[in-house]
Amino acid sequence: MKISTIKQVLRDAWRGFKLGYLSSRRDRYGYIADSAIVLQPCWCNKSNTFLYEHTSIGEEAKIINSLGHFILKKHSIAAPRLTVICQNHSFFNVGTYPGDKSWSKGEIKDDVIVEDYVWIGANVTLCPGVHIGRGCLVAAGSVCVKAHEYPPYTIIGGNPAKVIKYRFTLEEQIEHERQILPPPRAIEYQILTRNIRKDAGQDTEA
Known part of the structure; x- marks a missing residue:
């Protein structure tokens, strides 16, 4: 068997171990309530993830938060395939480009906060700095961006997501x-x- 094949098998085994065992452990989160539910697989930096009482995250969530924090407050639920981005590259530094050594070093953290009693549909993306107001409904497939304000009790949808109407x-x-x-x-x-x-x-x- 080729060395490259062995390495790939070991990488796949380690990935399976992380998804099956390490991803299910609850002792490494920044905070996770006993009533919070995280269906696996879920990719995230647990130490920067805060899940409060009666929250739930569906399968195949991808939370990019090695720098910023993701905060999901009480009674808020996210359907499968949630994507959360809590950091970004600085696009305005002269002389840098994707893949450059300084590209990753210049990342900026930008917390994402979801207030209480929010419903997030399937395949929603929350971009850096987004703040979803209490009681909002986020339509499936929406891409929420920092430039838009999401007040309490609004129905949000689109790409970029905008307020459609009040509940x-x-x-x-x-x-x-x-x-x-x-x-x-x-x-x-x-x-x-x-x-x-x-x-x-x-x-x-x-």
């Missing part, structure tokens, strides 16, 4: 918050009102 009226949002959250954690009335008005082009604040 609830302002009054329904307030009632929903009242029912599921204690007052200290509820989103302030002024914030909900501002989001609605801003989306409608009525926000006159600087």
Whole structure:
């Protein structure tokens, strides 16, 4: 048997061991609640991954977070094949190019945060710096980018993903918050009102 073949067999065996055993271990996460579920395989840097109570990540998730953090807050669920990118290369340094020695050294971390009560459909990509507001629904196949704001209780979709509409009226949002959250954690009335008005082009604040 060729040495190159033996090396490939060993690499495949190690990969299988990582996916089957090491990927399932829960003791290396930055934080993982007892009620959190991570279906395998899942590729991520566990020390930079934070999964709070009653969260779930579907199969074949790829979380690129050797530098930045991925934070999935309470009661948020991601369907299979989630992609999260928590870092990026600096594209604006003169004299560098993909594959250059300085290309990887200049990576910039940019955390990705998903707030409570969010549903993320299949094959969604969350790009560096994205912040998904509480109670959002992210349509399957969406690519969420930092340039867009994703306020609470919005339905998001597209590439790049944009706000399609609100799940609830302002009054329904307030009632929903009242029912599921204690007052200290509820989103302030002024914030909900501002989001609605801003989306409608009525926000006159600087």
